[in-house]
Amino acid sequence: MDIMSLTAVELGKKIKEKEISVEEAAKAALIQINKVEPQVHSYVTVLDEDAILSRAQIVQKGIDEGSISGPLAGVPVAIKDNMCTKGILTTCSSKILSDFKPTYTAEAVRNLEKAGAVIIGKTNMDEFAMGSTTETSYYGVTKNPWNLEHVPGGSSGGSCAAVAAGECSYALGSDTGGSIRQPSSFCGVTGIKPTYGTVSRYGLIAYGSSLDQIGPVAKDVTDCATILEVISSYDAKDSTSVKREDTRFTEALVDDVKGMKIGIPKDYFGEGLDPEVKDSIMEVVSVLKEKGAIVEEFDLSLVEYAIPAYYVIASAEASSNLSRFDGVKYGYRTKDYNGLHDMYKKTRSEGFGPEVKRRIMLGSFVLSSGYYDAYYLKALRTKALIKKAFDEAFSKYDVILAPASPATAPKLGESLSDPIKMYLGDIYTISVNLAGLPGITVPCRNMGKDNLPIGVQMIGDCFQEKKIIRAAYAYEQSREYKMCDLAK
Numbered sequence: 001m002d003i004m005s006l007t008a009v010e011l012g013k014k015i016k017e018k019e020i021s022v023e024e025a026a027k028a029a030l031i032q033i034n035k036v037e038p039q040v041h042s043y044v045t046v047l048d049e050d051a052i053l054s055r056a057q058i059v060q061k062g063i064d065e066g067s068i069s070g071p072l073a074g075v076p077v078a079i080k081d082n083m084c085t086k087g088i089l090t091t092c093s094s095k096i097l098s099d100f101k102p103t104y105t106a107e108a109v110r111n112l113e114k115a116g117a118v119i120i121g122k123t124n125m126d127e128f129a130m131g132s133t134t135e136t137s138y139y140g141v142t143k144n145p146w147n148l149e150h151v152p153g154g155s156s157g158g159s160c161a162a163v164a165a166g167e168c169s170y171a172l173g174s175d176t177g178g179s180i181r182q183p184s185s186f187c188g189v190t191g192i193k194p195t196y197g198t199v200s201r202y203g204l205i206a207y208g209s210s211l212d213q214i215g216p217v218a219k220d221v222t223d224c225a226t227i228l229e230v231i232s233s234y235d236a237k238d239s240t241s242v243k244r245e246d247t248r249f250t251e252a253l254v255d256d257v258k259g260m261k262i263g264i265p266k267d268y269f270g271e272g273l274d275p276e277v278k279d280s281i282m283e284v285v286s287v288l289k290e291k292g293a294i295v296e297e298f299d300l301s302l303v304e305y306a307i308p309a310y311y312v313i314a315s316a317e318a319s320s321n322l323s324r325f326d327g328v329k330y331g332y333r334t335k336d337y338n339g340l341h342d343m344y345k346k347t348r349s350e351g352f353g354p355e356v357k358r359r360i361m362l363g364s365f366v367l368s369s370g371y372y373d374a375y376y377l378k379a380l381r382t383k384a385l386i387k388k389a390f391d392e393a394f395s396k397y398d399v400i401l402a403p404a405s406p407a408t409a410p411k412l413g414e415s416l417s418d419p420i421k422m423y424l425g426d427i428y429t430i431s432v433n434l435a436g437l438p439g440i441t442v443p444c445r446n447m448g449k450d451n452l453p454i455g456v457q458m459i460g461d462c463f464q465e466k467k468i469i470r471a472a473y474a475y476e477q478s479r480e481y482k483m484c485d486l487a488k
Contacts, residue, residue, distance in 0.1 A: 003028035004166035005483060008075045008223045011169055015063065015074040022060040022074035022118060025169075026052050029076040029120050033167045036486050041142050042162035044081045045089045046121040059116045071226050073116030078168040080159050081122040082129055083109055083214070084203040088119075092205050093137035094127045096325050096332045096351030106203025107238070108172060108214045108231040115230045120168050123158030127353045128322065129176055129207040131155055132422050133415045134183070136355040141412060144186060146484045147450050150409040153183030159217045160187040166487035170218040170227055174204060176211045177310055178404070178429025181441040184217055185404035185455025188443045188482060190472070191217040192224045195462050196436035197242035199228075200235035206321040208314035209240075211433040219481055221442060221473045225249040228465070244463065252466035257474045258292030260467070263397035265300035268428055274407040280444040280454040281403055287478045288401075288471065298396070301389050303431070305382050307423060310430040311359075312366050312379035318356075319363025325351065358419070387435040394461035399471045403428050404441045404457040408448035428457060438465045442472045445479040453482075 003011065003025055014020045033046055062068030079085060082092045084102035091097045105113070113119070126136040134142040134157025142157045144150040145165040152161040156173030160183035163171050173180040175193035184191030192215045199214040206212060216227035232247040264285065269278060289295055327333035327347030334346035352360070366375035393400060405425060415422040432439040441455040448454050456475070460468040 004032050004169070004487070006169070007219045008169040009071055009226050012071045012073060012075050022056040022063070023053055025074055026056040026076055026118050026120070029168055032165070033120070036145070036165050036167060039143065039148055040145050040161050040165050040167070040486065041140055042123055042158045042165060042167055043078070043121045044091055044093060044124050044139050044158070047088065047119065052118065052120060055118050059118055062116060068116040070115040070230065072112070072230060075117060075169045076120045077112060077117045078120050078123045078159060078162045078171040079109055080156055080171070080173050081125055082174060082205045083172060084205070085109060085119065085122065088122065090122065090205070091139070092128045093125045093139055094352065094356070095138045096347070098138070098332055100331050104203065107200035107233070107235045109203065111231045111233055123162055123171060125158050126155035127356050128205070128318070129155040129174060129179055130318070130355050130359050132182060132425055133410070134158060135412065135416050136353055138353060143412065144409050144452070145486045146188060146452055147409070150411055150450065150452060151186065151415065153186035153405070153409060155179040156217065157183045160184050160189050160191065163187070163189045163217050163219065164484055164487065166483070170216060170223055172214060172231070173217050174212055174214050175433065176208050176314060177433050178426050180215045180217060181404050181429050181439055181455070181457055182426065184441040185457070186409035186453065188453030188484065189217055190220055190224050190440065190442050191215060192228055192440045192465070193432065193438060194228060194232065194465055195438045197240050198232050198244060198247070200233060200238045200241050202235050202237040208317040209321060210317060211314060213433070221440070221469060221476050222250070222253055224440070225253055225469050249465055249469055252469040253473050254470060255474050255477045257288055257471055260293045260399065260471060261397045262288060262293050262295045262471065263393055263400045264295060264297045265303070265400060265402060266297050267300050267303040268402045272406050272427070273403060276448050277403050277405070277407060277454055280446040281401070281456050283446055284444055284456045284475055285401065287475055291474055293471070298393065300393060302382070302386050303427070306386060306431045306434060307427055309379040309382040309386070310426070310434055311362070311423060312375050313383060315359045315363035316367050316376050317363070319360045319367065322356070322360055327351070355419070383434045386431055390431070390435045390437060390461070398467045400459040402457045402459060404455040408450070408452035408454060432459055437462060438468055440468045440472045442476055443482065
């Protein structure tokens with residue numbers, strides 16, 4: 001039996017039924033990492049084998065005694081490297097945090113540990129989650145397991161590539177403007193960005209505080225719904241955390257969309273969308289129609305304003321959040337400096353990469369005196385109008401169906417030479433974060449050229465994860481999960 005080809009829920013069930021031990025599952029993940037990691041580079045840090053197996057024994061004992069009984073108990077997981085893990089290197093894929101070992105663990109990760117998860121390592125990402133390709137990492141690029149000449153997407157590219165390559169059973173990512181959904185599409189896996197406030201951001205190193213949200217990446221919708229149940233919780237330590245009465249997301253795993261109203265924004269299917277992506281999305285529409293869903297096209301206004309509004313707001317918040325990295329309390333400090341201000345300048349100049357510097361400078365500019373009203377306040381007003389447009393759409397539709405990206409994964413090196421083109425690639429995902437909505441990406445049946453996956457995005461109203469899970473699950477039943485050759 002190939003352990004790493006099982007979904008997280010399937011593996012959890014076999015561990016519970018004593019068909020596979022926790023140690024066997026952990027060793028299978030490590031074997032696969034040793035096999036494919038030199039080619040893919042999904043991880044910044046893989047934990048020491050003794051530490052992993054020690055944790056596996058503790059979890060196995062808990063399962064045997066009945067004190068740990070969840071569906072993910074004993075299943076190997078990878079964590080994006082912007083979530084704090086006590087005593088484990090947490091770098092945000094940046095030189096400035098190259099020696100940072102937190103003294104506490106992020107709440108979402110703690111929830112997984114309580115459920116019996118076995119952490120394998122920390123995944124590579126765009127530096128401070130700023131990028132759409134996982135090429136801005138200080139630790140080198142991650143490659144797409146389906147085609148090593150292409151990017152895996154970003155910023156959660158390491159998490160998505162690790163799942164696709166079978167280097168873990170599932171992973172956690174974070175989504176600020178599509179950073180779970182877009183790489184999930186590029187890597188042929190499933191990823192959910194939940195409603196803002198559903199998963200605690202405590203311990204998530206901030207990029208854009210009003211936009212960031214942690215979510216799961218896995219092989220299928222069942223896994224994602226199960227993981228989301230585990231990591232969702234109200235947390236008093238996070239002032240944006242929401243108390244939700246119903247987080248039983250697995251109840252929505254039913255193959256029934258009869259009567260469900262699905263809206264397709266005309267604005268998302270015009271110029272700039274690759275024909276093969278459009279054809280794949282329309283095939284998804286056909287499947288859902290056959291299953292009884294009511295599908296209509298509609299106008300979703302303000303789409304062209306989403307990208308400028310997002311980059312103004314996200315960069316402004318980033319310039320504020322990243323001001324704490326100055327070489328004083330923790331992280332990298334320049335060796336040669338003359339006085340405090342010189343230390344600040346040299347530390348930040350040497351510690352941050354070009355994309356992070358670009359966004360800090362943009363953020364500082366839009367917040368500066370004389371430009372605050374012209375840019376930042378205008379962006380906030382645009383954000384409110386985008387939310388209003390979605391509110392109007394969801395008064396008519398249960399789910400909005402859209403592409404996750406205009407095209408399949410670009411080749412390595414193509415995007416960094418043209419940052420504006422990279423930013424425009426986020427056009428279908430950004431609005432979801434601006435409006436605080438939930439979204440899921442599921443692989444389509446059709447593959448694109450160069451053996452690259454295509455994903456469909458399903459968007460729901462606030463706190464309506466169950467509707468997008470239901471629609472995604474119903475579509476998923478029409479296809480089999482495809483594994484890339486590296487994962488076999």
